[in-house]
Amino acid sequence: MIHSLFLINASGDIFLEKHWKSVVSRSVCDYFFEAQERASEAENVPPVIPTPHHYLLSVYRHKIFFVAVIQSEVPPLFVIEFLHRVVDTFQDYFGVCSEVMIKDNVVVVYEVLEEMLDNGFPLATESNILKELIKPPTILRTVVNTITGSTNVGDQLPTGQLSVVPWRRTGVKYTNNEAYFDVIEEIDAIIDKSGSTITAEIQGVIDACVKLTGMPDLTLSFMNPRLLDDVSFHPCVRFKRWESERILSFIPPDGNFRLLSYHVSAQNLVAIPVYVKHNISFRDSSSLGRFEITVGPKQTMGKTVEGVMVTSQMPKGVLNMTLTPSQGTHIFDPVTKLLSWDVGKINPQKLPSLKGSVSLQAGTSKPDENPTINLQFKIQQLAISGLKVNRLDMYGEKYKPFKGIKYMTKAGKFQVRT
């Protein structure tokens, strides 16, 4: 399966290597660098690169390439999914997954990697088990460790791997028992020039933060479970129960985890909460174009749209832009030609707008493509699909937990074509 792992930063340095079988020389990464050069952009590096003796499978996250070396047939998704799991684990351990963080915690990283794979086959990928094996570093613990000389490695042998619910630690104890669930929905949409929707979908997740003592058994039910068209679960969810009753029944992992991700069927019309009015023209004769966009709320169910951010990739011919926003701040990067406008909150009485002129490179003709506008926004206390949690019950433990549900709608890949 997975032979080796190389971590490569943006400037092409291999800053960590780990081998699970015989050592593979790091020169194998030359093939990767070649492909990287050809691809020009990091995200265009093919995830699978065949070399004469090995295959390189890579993922690119947090400006780091995680390159796995394999030698024989293995489902590529197996490796890719695992690499993403590695990144998630690092993020879970260190808060952020960055080169600096990994270098600072190289021993913990190494120990974690050692536990995650045995001979290249995944062994423990559940972060709860890993944390039992190797405690994540915290500032306090680092200080304590240096003073007392104690270690990050759990001194008790972990039993999580042996339990029937491998995702949950045993002997969890909290003084305040609480369970929070965030229903977060993202709208993926493509809006065409005239403002009509070409495609729109809602993808939702329920992220949970559960801090409950003992072995609680939770059930979560929805007012309108039929909305969910396609779901995928954390392994803790009892699938049969969902199939028969549309109830989520599970023994939760300890801490943060993604309980469920779902897709709201495309048949349902998706409410688009914002609209963008745009007027962009690159005039042919003069080297000055016009640029004007206005953002306004549409179907927001009475909630405020906030955290609005507009980005747009301008064509190469654009030299500079002189713009004035009615609110927020904007930046145009003349090198990458990326315009971004941090709008903030939309006030329906006074719609935010960005107006100004575009200066084009002299001599070249007008660019024939129009930029697409990418939109980000957030709406608190609203699940745009209308999904509602009915109730949350706990069995198996005697205490009364504090329960909380939060809803949020965000823009996913929300694009407006112009």
Added chain:
Amino acid sequence: MTLTSVPASQPAASRPHPAAMAASPAYGEEKGGSSSLGEPEYGHDPASGGIFSSDYKRHDDLKEMLDSNKDSLKLEAMKRIVAMIARGKNASDLFPAVVKNVACKNIEVKKLVYVYLVRYAEEQQDLALLSISTFQRGLKDPNQLIRASALRVLSSIRVPIIVPIMMLAIKEAASDMSPYVRKTAAHAIPKLYSLDSDQKDQLIEVIEKLLADKTTLVAGSVVMAFEEVCPERIDLIHKNYRKLCNLLIDVEEWGQVVIINMLTRYARTQFLSPNQNQESLLEESAEKAFYGSEEEDAKDAKAEAASLAKRKPYVMDPDHRLLLRNTKPLLQSRNAAVVMAVAQLYFHLAPKAEVGVIAKALVRLLRSHSEVQYVVLQNVATMSIKRRGMFEPYLKSFYIRSTDPTQIKILKLEVLTNLANETNISTILREFQTYIRSMDKDFVAATIQAIGRCATNIGKVRDTCLNGLVQLLSNRDELVVAESVVVIKKLLQMQPAQHSEIIKHMAKLTDNIQVPMARASILWLIGEYCEHVPKIAPDVLRKMAKSFTNEEDIVKLQVINLAAKLYLTNSKQYDQNYDIRDRARFIRQLIVPTEKSGALNKYAKKLFLAQKPAPILESSFKDRDHFQLGSLSHLLNAKAVGYQELPDWPDEAPDPSVRNVEVPEWTKCTSREKRKEKVEKPFYSDSEGESGPTESADSEPESVSKESGSSSSLGSSSSGSEEEEEEEEGSSGEQSEDKEEEEKRTKRKKEGSRKAAPGSTGSPSEEEEEEGVKKAKKKALQGKKSCAETSSEEASTSESSSSGSDSGSEAEAKRRKAPPSSRAGPKEISLLDLDDFTLAPPQPVPSSSIVSTSLVTDLEGLTLTDTSLAPALLSPAFSTVRTYELLHRMAGEGLSVEYCFSRQPFPGDPHMVAVQIQISNNTDAEVKSLRVSEPKPLSGMRIQEFPEIECLAPGDTASVVMGIDFCDSTQAANFQLRTHTRHFYVSIQPPVGELMAPVFMSENEFKKEQGKLTGMSEITEKLTLPEKCQSDHAIVQQVTSAANVGRVPCGADNEYRFAAKTVTSGSLVLITLERREGTAAQLTVNSEKMVIGTMLVKDIIQALAQ
């Protein structure tokens, strides 16, 4: 396991090793200078700075830290060493210093040493051997996690010398009682195999053993080992197929992927194609069917199935269905690899009508990271060629966003093109129009090609596409124009006549377009269709001739072609490229009439202007599906190393019975229950006239019948398993009540059949009742499930409420009502419980001990001690116990003495073996004051004499009990037997089996204890069971007669376990008898007392062989 190869007595760390001393300076010199430059930070470390500066050799500070006796210093050193390894720096010269710490108490230091060891052991094999003994000790640790981690590290050390040790360790771990250790053993198999492939045969044996494991923890790992070591041994899967299918949902996600991929291959070799009959018919109708809603789909499929059924009925193998059914829920997995694995399984194995379910899940994956998207889109592209209808409802999910990476855009484009048909082409083309304006030029070029493909595939839009493409010819971007020209060329070839305008337009473009491919294409077009543009062609040629020398080769060739086609010749033979010169000469020869070549030029026109078949624009993903989807080979479209070919469906289905297991494998019934089943069959056939064989032959009788009824309805067929699982519920606690239940059940069965006989008014129908009984039986079998499977049990608890009112629970309710006193009526139950209660008369003592042991295990919870229990239960039926002669009549001058081992604890001293002595007076005089005297016991042996017999009348027989403490040895106890007149020297030699007393323990305790008694304490012997010793009953009887042991309940049906304690020292003696195929069996005895163990093995084998 013997550890003689490496001295294990002394910890490696405490031994100064000459090699270590010698090696370190050598390494230091070798690498010291060059690489120390790369490690400047170590010099700056304040803690080590002083040492470092005083000595020029690198790493000496680290060595010193490692040698210190402070754990914190060691830890600090190890952390820095691991950091070096992580950065790819060489730290091999520290090996001797590091390896010494392998036995360090500090866990983190130990772990880091392991990391180091695994990394460098290969390079320093001799030194690595120093560490082996530590791991060997770890393998015997009572803590399963330590055993597992020792095995893990041991097997990761790639040193060929230790292959035999690894092999031994793996074999031992494979039969460890902890599933976690067994899992580690499975992981170790490929490691050993890669180290020494000669071990394959032995490893396959271990794999075979582990494949039979019934825990989810092991399943994934062992299949992984199977795939790496012996993927061709598909025959090993047969017996485990159903179990794997049923365990699948509870296996950890990575294991699921491996198992599903393996089962896909397996299914391809074992089942018939579900589409074989429909291939021809469905090919046309499939598309139509897919456009409709799902219900229509199903209807269509049914109708087709109905019509096809007449021709040649295809009935899906129930095992095939089982696989499809059990994998389907995994489409909901959060793990993309699992979803993909299920998707490919459905694509390769499912009937066409059912493949559709995977589309939704695959589309969901498109939301994931771009690398996941990349792989999924590749697979979707292949699938969408074969099964276009499947993805059509999700067309919009493949629309391209400007923020997608180019490689994703191109793949999406591929899928969109594959999905294009007459109904959606207009939307797709509108989408394409926006793509053409994109800033990403590679993407635009790909879009143009996609348009070309749409135009070729869908005749209706060909003209529209062509016009659109022609418009693109005026695009400012040369790349776009060039791509358009190439595509137009291909399109025009299909209908040249109507398009002279376009050709003219293109001819004008020759002045502007510089891309060689495009220029060549234009020239070719003009030449080919010069008849449509008679005036322009020569002009173009004239222009081209001028610039000929500057053109690219490909353009030059086309110029020549054009010239030839125009019946003109030009002097092109001075070109530098010989290929072009040749071509020019060749064409001139061909065309310019000379004396010699007259014959050819008649045909010149035919040669050059022959009707050329129009090119076919097709997807590069066509026919990629001969690779297993989701595989690396599929992605690369080339066979990767180690790729296992996906076999074609067989024409004839191989024998499905190979997958049959004697008993349903989701249950684990003990031999006792199996026996009962055998008896039950006639019971059924008598009372109901139903044929039993179907049930015993197949593990899932219900679903089988359902399957054959309606092979395509997924919904109904899944209910079969649900019911079964439901029955599991609540059964965990019933193990101990087994016996009672059994009786109750019997009674109920009687009731059931009686009730059914008069008629079924008001009460459930006969079949239902019958089913209820069956279920109840299954339920009992479920009760024997080992605790390792509680996860699946737990998962299924939710089922109970969903279908709570079926006959199963009805039966259950009835059973609850059945009074426990029903055991009173022996006649009623005799038919079934014959084996358990009216035991074979010839040897009541051993058989009664079976009753006692099983009862004791059943009553385990009541904490009865064996001393209080045994006298009550062991019948002292003296005559049938094997007796030995102490004193023959002749030698004793009329006094004969016999003895036997009553197997009762000797009252007063639990360390003594009770020996029952029977003295008969065959003289005609009284024998007086009969007693034991002058016992001459060997050291430590004690004899408790029996009370003196005052007087024994002629013809009388007296029975007395004496106690002997044999000190757990088979040495004879010598003493004198005195009468008032004479004395006789006698000796009692105990058979080894009598030196122990049964202990009663649960299966888990047994395994735990057995785990402690491995290595030297374990004796294994193979044997063949004779004909008459095949039944469970006979085996148990023989073993218990050979030794005074207690039966331990056992989950596996082919294993028998017994336990005892030696009388004197109380050491455990554990006996495992495992039946293999045929008459082969394996006997294992675990005991601290090796001598006893060895002798016991001999005795038992002898007893069984009789």
